[in-house]
Amino acid sequence: MRKTGSRLTVLFEDPFWVGICEREFEGRYEVCKITFGAEPKDYEIYDFLLKNYDKLRFSPSLEASEMTEKRINPKRMRREISKQLQNIGIGTKAQQALKLQQEQVKSERKSHSREQRDTEKERQFELRQEKRKEKHRGH
Numbered sequence: 001m002r003k004t005g006s007r008l009t010v011l012f013e014d015p016f017w018v019g020i021c022e023r024e025f026e027g028r029y030e031v032c033k034i035t036f037g038a039e040p041k042d043y044e045i046y047d048f049l050l051k052n053y054d055k056l057r058f059s060p061s062l063e064a065s066e067m068t069e070k071r072i073n074p075k076r077m078r079r080e081i082s083k084q085l086q087n088i089g090i091g092t093k094a095q096q097a098l099k100l101q102q103e104q105v106k107s108e109r110k111s112h113s114r115e116q117r118d119t120e121k122e123r124q125f126e127l128r129q130e131k132r133k134e135k136h137r138g139h
Contacts (some may be wrong), residue, residue: 010036010045019045021056022094028061031097059101062093 006023019034034056040048072080 020094030058030061031094032056032058059097062097
């Protein structure tokens with residue numbers, strides 16, 4: 001049986017507060033970056049996730065390693081939480097997934113702008129042809 005899990009890490013990336021939302025589902029790993037602006041309160045983050053989770057654009061999925069769930073001593077858990085709070089940045093797997101998403105969006109944007117540029121060139125060409133025809137009509 002596969003486990004499903006998600007994690008939201010909120011951190012400060014100058015000049016904004018950013019949330020990294022990671023999720024594992026059916027052996028696939030996806031990540032999404034959320035920009036909050038000013039420092040969000042816990043209830044604001046919860047409200048944002050409730051209202052906008054379905055609108056989040058997650059990265060293309062990567063193969064995920066199997067999640068293991070172990071019972072952890074409460075003192076050890078507290079130490080690990082404080083260590084994660086001290087740790088600045090995001091995991092390398094999340095960074096790779098975000099980079100992949102960024103490259104995908106970049107290529108989409110490039111192709112879209114190329115199409116716009118081509119249609120504009122075509123339109124300009126048609127206008128020039130119309131002008132040439134008008135000149136030869138003898139008005």
